Amino acid sequence: MLESSIKNFNINFNVASEGATFRSGQLVSGHFTFDLSKKTKITDISMRLKGQAHVHWSTGGGKNKRRRHFSGNVTYFDLKSVILQENSATGESVKLQPGRHMYPFTCQIPQGDFPTSFKGLHGKIEYMLTVSINRPWHMSKDFVTELNFLSSINTDHPELRAPLSGSNQMTLCCLWCASPPITMTVSVEKKAFTPGETVKIICDFSNGSSRTVTSKVRLLQKQTFHTNERVHTRMYDKNLASGIGQPIDAHTCNVHTEMMVLIPQSASLSISNCSIVVLSYIIEVSLTVCSGPDLTVLFPIIVCDTPVHPQALPYVSGPHHELLFTFT
Incomplete structure (x- = not known):
């Protein structure tokens, strides 16, 4: 299984700003690494950059009371790219050797008035970078990293x-x-x-x-x-x-x-x-x-x-x- 063959996944960003924060329109670059304990077939390695807001709360419940749930969702952007993929002509999977593997990446946060990252009692605003490693006949293995996004307020007023x-x-x-x-x-x-x-x-x-x-x-x-x-x-x-x-x-x-x-x-x-x-x-x-x-x-x-x-x-x-x- 993939869980037994992949080890020590790690992602590193090339961030010049203090506190590893990101802003609208900024390039997100770096590299991720992982170790393979044995020879492994890979269908593809993909990356997803997503910004979204989600809220949820419930009311009621208890004896003879129906519980009601309330939620809301907003997606600001959802970008996908492929880092490594199988041969499109033959459909043959990529075979990776045991040992350390490193892949650089570069993507860009879209321009827009997106809100700052936040986690509250009934909702959150989050920006996530997800690396997915897929194998034939196996479920995708996802590695999720949260980005600390800041929305600048115009302080000239x-x-x-x-x-x-x-x-x-x-x-x-x-x-x-x-x-x-x-x-x-x-x-x-x-x-x-x-x-x-x-x-x-x-x-x-x-x-x-x-x-x-x-x-x-x-x-x-x-x-x-x-x-x-x-x-x-x-x-x-x-x-x-x-x-x-x-x-x-x-x-x-x-x-x-x-x-x-x-x-x-x-x-x-x-x-x-x-x-x-x-x-x-x-x-x-x-x-x-x-x-x-x-x-x-x-x-x-x-x-x-x-x-x-x-x-x-x-x-x-x-x-x-x-x-x-x-x-x-």
Whole structure:
């Protein structure tokens, strides 16, 4: 059998980019090797380069409940080539001798707006290079290698480096009495960040109530999965980082705070160019009130592979407290 005769399959890429990443239109070249323990007849050796997205989830189930399954598929490209094949005139298989065999290859990823590689809870976007070795009267032996594909985001848009700001307020009521408001004004230095970069958040809090409030921050990853034609949707929120600041006492005004949130080095890039998988990020800054609802400001951000320099934020005077959060 083929499993007993082929050993030590290995594929090596000629990649100049850091982290062995690939992009649209790039040439993929290298060589693959394998060892044969005995003389072997080969019908053909072929290569397949495929990019696709797939989602799947299910609902229901249990007693007297029908389980429903939802899925979606998108194929971006599916290219095939033959490395070695039998004699087309005689139909005679190629006979390979025992020992090490090496075959170079070159193929090209098509030009296109393809999404970044990603694996989520209910779906994935993957790019695969498959080498298939076929023998007469045997099932094909496939060796699959995943390519780390990156889709570049155009960071020349001014809105990606412009600061974001938001504000919110609420009043606590007890019977016919209403306290002075609790207010928050929050700014983020820009919209686009890279994995491993620290997000600087500038906050101004005022607590006019008689209760103590506590500031919090969260970095959320939002995964959204669609079936084809987007008839059905499934969402999943993942907390990548969170922290709690110092309490703000009652009747305290003009508390100026700077928070630092680290984008994890392992964070996937934002995905908005896939019809069935969307990956986005939100920074949530909130004030937690004892026995009351949270006061919250949300900032959608983009995680990309190219550093973006922010515009200068205006200086805000007043009492200053710098909070450095620990994350879980």
